Amino acid sequence: MPKFPINEALEKDDLYLAVNGAWLKTAQIPADKSSTGGFADLADQIEKILMNDFADFDLGKQTTTDPYFAQFMKYYRLANNLDKREADGFKPAQAFLDKVRNLKDWTDYQDKLPDLILSGYASIIPLSLDPDMKNTQNYALYADVAPLILPDKTYYQANHEQAEALLEVYRQMVTKLLDLAEYDAQAGQDLLKKALDFDRQLAPHQKDSTQRADYTKAYNPYSLTDFAEFSQVLDFKAIIEKLLGSLPKKVIVTEPEYYQHLDELLTPENFANFKAWLEIKSLLAVSPYLTDQARVTAGLYSRALSGSKEAMNPQKAAYYLASNQFDQVVGLYYAHKYFGPEAKADVHHMVEKMISVYKKRLLANDWLSPATKQKAVVKLSTLGINVGYPEKLHPLYTKFVVNENLSLLENDLNFTKIALTEYFQRFGKEVDRTRWGMPAHMVNAYYNPSFNVIVFPAAILQAPFYSLKQSSSANYGGIGAVIAHEISHAFDNNGAQFDEFGNLNNWWTKEDLAHFQELAQAMIKQFDGLETEAGKVNGKLVVSENIADAGGLSCALEAAKGEDGANLKEFFENWARIWGMKSSLERQKLLLSIDVHGPHVLRANMQPKNLDDFYTTFDVHEGDGMWLDPKDRVNIW
Known part of the structure; x- marks a missing residue:
C-alpha cells in the first residue's frame, strides 16, 4: 500500500480518512479478492514474490538442496499440471466419495467413523x-x-x-x-x-x-x-x-x-x-x-x-493449494530468503522492550491490588516470544513424499491421512509448545493463551508495520502496537482467565476481577451499535480484540514517547495507515456477523479517542469529529 498525501485538515474529524482517503479514491480491489490495502496488500506482494520464485524453480532457473522443498516443488508441479487434472476428471475422487455412498446405517457409520476422521471427512x-x-x-x-x-x-x-x-x-x-x-x-x-x-x-x-x-x-x-x-x-x-x-x-x-x-x-x-x-x-x-x-x-x-x-486464475489457485499443504516448508523458504537472522534479532529486541514497557505500566496500575498485580507481572515475565520463523522444520514434513504417478488429489488425501494420524497419535504425549500455528509467510500474528506465547511471523514484519526506513514513532504506531496488541491478549476478557503456565485458572482477587469486568463492559458499550456501511457493530462479539487494541496502542504510545525525537503525529498516522483497507460490502457484512475483530475504520479511529495524547497532538476539541467526552473514554491497560 503506497503512501499518499495526508489530509491534515481532516485529522481532527476523521483520522482514518485523513490518512487513507486519497488512497481509497484510487484503490481497486483485485477481482479475485475481497479486499485490498493493509494486511491484504502485503499478502498479495508475498504471493507475487513466491509465485515468481516457484516458477523459476519449475523452469530450472533455480535449484534447491533442501529435500523438503524439493517435495513441495513436485506437489506444486502436480497442482499446476492442468492437462493431467483435466484428463483425470472426477475419477480420482470416486474412491473417496464411494466411502460415503456405501454407508448403510448409523451402526455402519460408527464402525467406519475413526477411519473417516483420519481421512479428513x-x-x-x-x-x-x-x-x-x-x-x-x-x-x-x-x-x-x-x-x-x-x-x-x-x-x-x-x-x-x-x-x-x-x-x-x-x-x-x-x-x-x-x-x-x-x-x-x-x-x-x-x-x-x-x-x-x-x-x-x-x-x-x-x-x-x-x-x-x-x-x-x-x-x-x-x-x-x-x-x-x-x-x-x-x-x-x-x-x-x-x-x-x-x-x-x-x-x-x-x-x-x-x-x-x-x-x-x-x-x-x-x-x-x-x-x-x-x-x-x-x-x-x-x-x-x-x-x-x-x-x-x-x-x-x-x-x-x-x-x-x-475465481483466482489456475496458477494462483495451484500456488495456494501447494503452499497450504507444505505451509511450514514454504514459510521457512520465505523467511530465510527475505527476512533473515538480523531482522529477527532486531524485532525480538523490540518485543522485549514492549514487554518491559508493559511491565512498568502494570506496576504503576492504579486499580489492581498488589496481589493481582504480582500475578500479572509473573505472567508477563514468562511470556514466550516467537519472531520471524521457527528454528527447525517439524518432523511431520519428512513424511510428505510425493508420488508423481498418482493424481494431485490422491497425493493430498495421502498427506491428509499422514497428518491426521500423527495428530491423533499425540494423545498421551506431552504437549509440543515449540510448534508454530502460522507459517512465516503469513501476514498475521497471534497470542496462544494455552502456551502463554506471542508469535510474529516474518511476513508482517515489513512496511507499513515495520521498516528501518520509517521513524521509530511510525514503527511503534505500526508493529509496536501490533506487538503490544498480542501481549494485551494475555490480559483481555478471555486471556486474563489463564495463568502464566497457560492453564485456565483464576489468579485475580474478587474485587479486581469485578472492576476489570466493568471496564470490559465499558468497552462493549463504546463499540456496541456503532454504524458502518455494512450495518451495526456487535460490541460483545468484538470486545476481546478491542481490549487488545486499546492496550496495544496505549502501551506502544508510551514506548514511542520514550524514544529520542518522538513524533506522536507520525505514531498515530501510521496506526491509521495499517488499518487502511477497502473491502467488498459482502465481506464487511459477513465479518460484522462472525468476526471477533472490529471493522478496520473503527479500529483506526476509536482507540486514539481513548488517549489524552491524541487530543494534544492534533489539537482536538469538543465539536471535532474525533472528540470523545472524557467520561466516555475507556482505559484498561
Whole structure:
C-alpha cells in the first residue's frame, strides 16, 4: 500500500480518512479478492514474490538442496499440471466419495467413523486434540459441533436478510458441480434437498459467533462415561478407542446443548439426509483438486460470501493449494530468503522492550491490588516470544513424499491421512509448545493463551508495520502496537482467565476481577451499535480484540514517547495507515456477523479517542469529529 498525501485538515474529524482517503479514491480491489490495502496488500506482494520464485524453480532457473522443498516443488508441479487434472476428471475422487455412498446405517457409520476422521471427512461429532485448558502440558480430547453451511446460527433465524439468497447460491453451485460429476439430474436434486434439510437440523442447538467469542465457555469436561451417555445410537467409547488406541478419562465438550439433542438427529429415518449432507460436503472438499472447472464451480458460494468478483486464475489457485499443504516448508523458504537472522534479532529486541514497557505500566496500575498485580507481572515475565520463523522444520514434513504417478488429489488425501494420524497419535504425549500455528509467510500474528506465547511471523514484519526506513514513532504506531496488541491478549476478557503456565485458572482477587469486568463492559458499550456501511457493530462479539487494541496502542504510545525525537503525529498516522483497507460490502457484512475483530475504520479511529495524547497532538476539541467526552473514554491497560 503506497503512501499518499495526508489530509491534515481532516485529522481532527476523521483520522482514518485523513490518512487513507486519497488512497481509497484510487484503490481497486483485485477481482479475485475481497479486499485490498493493509494486511491484504502485503499478502498479495508475498504471493507475487513466491509465485515468481516457484516458477523459476519449475523452469530450472533455480535449484534447491533442501529435500523438503524439493517435495513441495513436485506437489506444486502436480497442482499446476492442468492437462493431467483435466484428463483425470472426477475419477480420482470416486474412491473417496464411494466411502460415503456405501454407508448403510448409523451402526455402519460408527464402525467406519475413526477411519473417516483420519481421512479428513466432515463429521457429525468432530473430535480433536488440544492442550487441556486446565493442564496445558497434556492433550485432552475435545468434542465439537458439526459445521453449518451458512456462516452462523443467526442466519437460520426467520427472515434473515441474506440467508435465502446465500442458500440459493449454494444450491446453484452444488447443482452445477453435481452435473460436472455426472450425477443423474433428479438424483442430484434429491441429494441436495436432503443435505440442506440435515444442515437446517444442525443449527438450533449450536452457539452463535457472539457466544463462541467467550472461548473459555467451551471448556466443559465430562467423564468418558458421562460423555458416552449423550448418545444411545453411536457408541462413543468404541469410536474413541479405535481412533486413539486407548480411552481418555474425560472429554471436553465445547457445546453441551448440541450433544444433549444429538440423538434427535440420529434416527433411522434421518440417515439418508445425513448421508446426503456428508456426500455433498465431501464432493465440495475434493473439487479444488480436480478439473479447473470443478475448482471454480466449488468456489461460487465462498465468493458470494466474500464478495470476490471472480475465481483466482489456475496458477494462483495451484500456488495456494501447494503452499497450504507444505505451509511450514514454504514459510521457512520465505523467511530465510527475505527476512533473515538480523531482522529477527532486531524485532525480538523490540518485543522485549514492549514487554518491559508493559511491565512498568502494570506496576504503576492504579486499580489492581498488589496481589493481582504480582500475578500479572509473573505472567508477563514468562511470556514466550516467537519472531520471524521457527528454528527447525517439524518432523511431520519428512513424511510428505510425493508420488508423481498418482493424481494431485490422491497425493493430498495421502498427506491428509499422514497428518491426521500423527495428530491423533499425540494423545498421551506431552504437549509440543515449540510448534508454530502460522507459517512465516503469513501476514498475521497471534497470542496462544494455552502456551502463554506471542508469535510474529516474518511476513508482517515489513512496511507499513515495520521498516528501518520509517521513524521509530511510525514503527511503534505500526508493529509496536501490533506487538503490544498480542501481549494485551494475555490480559483481555478471555486471556486474563489463564495463568502464566497457560492453564485456565483464576489468579485475580474478587474485587479486581469485578472492576476489570466493568471496564470490559465499558468497552462493549463504546463499540456496541456503532454504524458502518455494512450495518451495526456487535460490541460483545468484538470486545476481546478491542481490549487488545486499546492496550496495544496505549502501551506502544508510551514506548514511542520514550524514544529520542518522538513524533506522536507520525505514531498515530501510521496506526491509521495499517488499518487502511477497502473491502467488498459482502465481506464487511459477513465479518460484522462472525468476526471477533472490529471493522478496520473503527479500529483506526476509536482507540486514539481513548488517549489524552491524541487530543494534544492534533489539537482536538469538543465539536471535532474525533472528540470523545472524557467520561466516555475507556482505559484498561
